[in-house]
Amino acid sequence: MIEAVNLAKHYGAKTAVGGVTFTVKPGMVTGFLGPNGAGKSTTMRMIVGLDKPSAGTITVNGKPYAKHHDPLHQVGALLDAKAVHTSRSAYNHLLAMAATHNIPTSRVNEVIDMTGLAAVAKKKAGGFSLGMGQRLGIASALLGDPQTLILDEPVNGLDPEGVLWVRNLAKHLAGQGKTVFLSSHLMSEMAQTADHLIVIGRGQIIADAPIATILAGSQQARVRVRTADTARLGQLLSANGVQVQNNERETLEVSGVDSRQIAQVALENQVLVYELTPLTTSLEEAYFDLTKDSVEYHSQEFDDAAAEPAPALKGLQKR
Amino acid sequence: MSTTTIPAPSAAAGTTGLTFLGVLRSEWIKFRSLRSTQLLLLFTFVAVVGVGIIAAFLRGTIIDQIMKFGATGPTEPGAPAGHQLTLEQAIDAANAQGISIYGIPIAGLQLGILVLGALAVLLIASEFGTGMVRSTMTAVPKRLPAFFAKAIVLVVVSYVLTLVAAFVTFLISIPILHGYGIDMSLGRDGVVYTILMGGVYVAGVALTGLSLGTLIRSSAGGIIVLVALFFLLEIGTSLLGLVPGDFWKYVGQYVPSVAGGRMLEIGDKAAFISPLSGGLIFLGWIVLVTVPAVITLKTRDV
Structure with a gap:
């Protein structure tokens, strides 16, 4: 102890x-x-x-x-x-x-x-x-x-x-x-x-x-939805204050509602749904979720902007 | 190699827990299980005995010269033979200049303390250097028992080592001095005293080294300060003697190596502190370094 x-x-x-x-x-x-x-x-x-x-x-x-x-x-x-x-x-x-x-x-x-x-x-x-x-x-x-x-x-x-x-x-x-x-x-x-x-x-x-x-705790009941009409279903679900992400073709990631509710909405609006998969969070995701604001040593992103010369150097080059 | 075994809780049960005797045994195991320690002890022994043998020849020759030419050195050839001294007179004359027969067994101490002092600094500074100190202080979280156990091991080993080295030097010096007609024996004034006290001086230096290593936590830094205390300070203050005024001539007697060296002599010397005072001043220096070492060890993070 x-x-x-x-x-x-x-x-x-x-x-x-x-x-x-x-x-x-x-x-x-x-x-x-x-x-x-x-x-x-x-x-x-x-x-x-x-x-x-x-x-x-x-x-x-x-x-x-x-x-x-x-x-x-x-x-x-x-x-x-x-x-x-x-x-x-x-x-x-x-x-x-x-x-x-x-x-x-x-x-x-x-x-x-x-x-x-x-x-x-x-x-x-x-x-x-x-x-x-x-x-x-x-x-x-x-x-x-x-x-x-x-x-x-x-x-x-x-x-x-x-x-x-x-x-x-x-x-x-x-x-x-x-x-x-x-x-x-x-x-x-x-x-x-x-x-x-x-x-x-x-x-x-x-x-x-x-x-x-x-x-x-961090698992906000996410559900992967495959549907023929992502735009329509996305709109319908968003209207209820639900977060919808459109990642791939014909695929939505929905959090905040469970599979049954999504199916209900789809049925009422005659949208074809051919997959409903509840997603579980890995500890890894939970951890990043928890610590994202408290990382002491952030790694620097490698983007093109960083490769450009610093302003001071630019000034020197102009001269 | 198999790592599938699961620990048996048995064997550790029934032990008595942390005891000072255990810590002492632990420090002794640590002390004897390093090759570098064994080598440095051997060096110390060889240094004390070696320098002692050279000193026996040198001092024998000097006394021989004094006998032939008088205490002031060679006079012109053909000077009257009346200048010649008896053997005992020559020994006394040399003694007055700090060249003693009784001091031969410990003539090599100055070199001995250099090696053993460095060993003492290393004994704890290397623990800080390697990270071993974190294991030591996890096992002995009160910390001070570990320091005192180290100190005891060090003091006992340095005393015994010096005692043996001084006695061996004494034995070897008997035939050498006999060649100069000088009778070296335990019966001679001061011989038993120096053989017994040499180890006290070396143990004191070792304790100072241990404290410096604890305080500074770096092998190099600790050894530098130790050399400064026991060698450079003496040179520095001997230069002070050139400054006008009597005061500066006495300062030099209070540095650790001079005071400690005086502790190893017998008899009074004009304008000089007594051997007992020398010993007390030497002790004062040890306390001066050890107390802050103990306090920082107890309070600082390791």
Whole structure:
């Protein structure tokens, strides 16, 4: 159980996290979703006390993380796959981490086998690929068999098998009644793993709901209609304050009314309709819907206007 | 490689949680598991013993010269033989100029602290450099136990290393000095003292290095400041001695390397602080660097 109350973090004038309140409950996988720079990593670092909140509180199982007498048994965290000394072997890294909590060497070997690191455990961590580093980070997080698992972008750099493994691990631990909190900027990943979603953008919580609700929420009952007379039907439907989009030949996308109502209108006005398909929103669309105003780093559009010389340069060329 | 296994919750259960002894063990594992650490320790040992051996030959020769020509250096050939000193007189004369026989076991310390001090800075600065510090501070969220555990490992290792190196140098110097007719033994004034105290000086420098690494969080920056404190400051203040007025001549005694060096001598010296005062001033410098290091480690984000 993780509880944040009015949690904020400012770096000078810049606000990374702007007073968020949320709860991550045990027994399910909670996804933490948001664009780059939204405040996900900062929030996660504050959970384990690496960053101090500028305001508000964050507790794990009722207490600030540092106040627990057995922090690694409370929370296992993968915050940064690069949080290892590059010249130390994976085995010695885990051994040193385990020693702080008097965790036996047998557990170190267990997590090494579990994460598939056995073959490279005695090699320097600095030579690890991104995926191997990620596995070492996960091994480190699992050392204390924690009640709460926090994984920041856990599937980054993992091969498909590794991705599947992380997904199953998260679900398995949640099934044991543990709290699992994982962040990602990949909606597809969340759709397959998370039960509950917290969406963050520009340091603010945009949505905090079960994944099904988020999908349903943005899903404004859209229906694809194929008809012989798009103009007429479109006109008839628009009159009732319904949004109609004409995308392709003989195809309309209608939102705001259900299939039955559309059929009724078509029947009364003698318009031929040969397809009525309710459309479901993907999480991806729901996500873009939610975060479109809160993306910190917009990619620039590649249009021709941008290719033209800037006005100042134009002036120079005239001379 | 198989990654299909699902975690067994068993083995971690029944442990005692976070303890300082555990943190100490963790820091010891970290310390011994880096090749660079082992190499730097070896360098330190070789430096202290090597310079000590050279010093034994040099000081033996100097005393030999003083015996033959007097403390003021060679006189004209054919000078009266009455200028010659006895061996003990020559040793005293050399001692007055800071060239002591009892100091030979720790003659190499200045080079030793350079290597070991750098190792101390690296011990924590490399954690900041690689990101390891985030793992360390996640496991030990109160942070200070990790710093103190590092400090204990460092202080014990530097003390023991210096003690052994000084004693080995002492043993090697016995036959060398015998060649000059000088009797080197544990019974000689100051020998046991320097062998025991050399490690205190090195451990103090190491602690300063650890604090500088914690404060500055950069290996290069930390080592530069350490060198400035223990080498450049001494050179700078020795130039101050040229300034008219007695005050400036005393400032130089308060820089860490001079005060710490004085701690390793025995007996009084005209117009100079006592060895005990030197030790206290040296301690003051360590506190001056360690306190802000501890405060920033506790409060700053990592």
